[in-house]
Amino acid sequence: MSTTTMIRTGLWAMAALIAGAMAAVFFLYGSAGTDGSAVAEGPYGSSFQLVDQDGAPVTEADLRGTPAAVFFGFTHCPDVCPTTLYELSGYQKQIAAEGGELKVVFVTVDPERDTPAIMKDYVSAVSPDITALTGSPENVAAMLKGWGVYSRKVGEGEDYTMDHTATTFLLDADGALAGTLAYGENPETAKAKLERLTGV
Known part of the structure; x- marks a missing residue:
């Protein structure tokens, strides 16, 4: 040849x-969304069985009906998680003031420490309108895998930390992926994405 x-x-x-x-x-x-990002035609991620901060069962069906911003993190997180939740809570309030509705969901990547009671205390300090999800390590791991979320335990003993995906997933009312928010994304850009998502 x-x-x-x-x-x-x-x-x-x-x-x-x-x-x-x-x-x-x-x-x-x-296909691509209005901001050029790829969006799924059907519900995003795999099915899951977790519980909220009150111990009530939650499945993927509970993420339908209302646009949602879903973030994965843990309560011992020093900066990324509290910053993101405060920002999402602020956007949620702005969207509500404009007549829209946005569900904010915080899923732990550290179920060994993040019990429903601990999750409830954590999100209550930010906003009563945030839904926090946890569950057995097996069920949480299954959801993370099905949603393409990375997490890894770093360190030993009680003071270990977690590396994890810092992206916020934006789901439309049908549960389909409508875009994402990056950690530290420009507030004006983030707000515009959420306004498109919620139709305000």
Whole structure:
């Protein structure tokens, strides 16, 4: 095989791989949202069985009917989690003042420490309108995997911490992924995304 033929064959193989990757992305996410981000055509993530801060069972069905901002973190988090929850609570209040409705959901990545009672104390200090979710380590791990959320325990003993995804997932009223908010995202950009999500 000549050098030219080998190069041409390599280029065709690369093109095929790129096309396959693009087809996979389209299959998984369907189309782009109004802000250019990929959105899913059906409900996002896997099914799950957790409990809220009052011990009441919660499943993926409870994330339908109202647009939602879903954030994953833990109560011993020193900065990212409290900052994000305060910001989401502020946006939630602004959306409500404009006649819209936004559900804010905080899911722990540290179920060994984050019991319903601890989660309740934590979110109550921020806002009574935040739903906090926890559960058995197995059930939490299953949800994290199904939602593509990264988490890893760092350190030993009682003072361990958790590395985790800091992205907030934005779901429409049908439970489909409508976009994301990055940690530290420009407030004006974040507010615009949430206004589109909630239709205010």
